[in-house]
Amino acid sequence: MPQPTFTDLDGLRALCLSPLPCDAAAMRHIADREALLTKPPGSLGRLEELTRWLGEWQHRSEPRLDHVQCIVFAGNHGVVAQGVSAWPAEVTALMVRNFQTGGAAINQLARVADATLVVLPLEELRPTQDFTLQPAMTEETFLRVVQTGFAAVDPAADLLCLGEMGIGNTTPAAALAAALFGGTGQDWAGPGAGSDDAGMARKVEVIDRGLERHSALLCDPLKAAQCLGGHELAAMMGATLAARMHHIPVLLDGFVCTAAAAALHALHNDGLKHCRVAHCSAEPGHARLSQRLGQKPLLDFGLRLGEGSGAALAVPLLRAALACHLGMHTFAEAGIGG
Ligand SMILES: O=C(O)c1ccc[n+]([C@@H]2O[C@H](COP(=O)([O-])O)[C@@H](O)[C@H]2O)c1
């Protein structure tokens, strides 16, 4: 498939609204085999549903997980100047270096998941604009980072794990969630990477000011993502869209990643059907956000790290689902039953 070029929001919107290439026949084939395996029907619970989901989106009646790609997008945020994070913006670049030298949690979890890790700092880590004063990104910058995210996806991947790093990014994520699903800063803000009560109060107020400033545009999910989001959020949205076009199922990570992808759901009710929320973050808004997307996170481990950590952690679960589906004997093969 040729790489699309996003020159305006309407072109991007058209792709977001284009038909969803799922494969119902592959899913039926998997369900038919599942019924023959040596176990009471349905007894492998959600593992069975996950195998069908992989086949439906990979377009394979025998799904594979030979090549798992994990992408961590990194960006900085203008709103950090307003004291919305417990950490200074410089930590974003320092953590990118840590990813590149193998020292972060995601390096270990990606290795355990047998995933190829790609780390992509966006816009040379220049911060977005402060969204309480102006749109976080111009339309041009927004489209450029969406495109970068789209292009980062390996079309040959069997599964994509998405993650991010960006000091301050739980603030744009909460603002975007409020814009897409309603509510205020109070409804969607959480402690992020460790904000105290005073930091949380600043965050709530910053989100509310952003919602107020851009209120005229927020009925459009793409405008909301441009005005309130961030570089790494826009790139994750682009990567999620690319994965759908390339028939690659996606594991979304925590609150920030899910909020970024949620714009696709807001544009089209089925826009995230090829995605699963991998875990429920301890960030309080994440459970509600997952619910609004009709998603039940696969794991609930109290993680609140980002980096794609929860997505990588869920990969062995998918490998387990496939191992059972592909490796088990049927009743006939095992000589059980009449
Ligand atoms: O996505 C999540 O569930 C999540 C929850 C808490 C913190 N984070 C990470 O923490 C950073 C943002 O926190 P903050 O407080 O600076 O907005 C950013 O690098 C995220 O990857 C991410």
Ligand SMILES: Cc1cc2nc[nH]c2cc1C
């Ligand atoms: C140290 C640190 C590591 C992170 N990884 C993702 N977000 C993070 C935020 C901080 C502060």
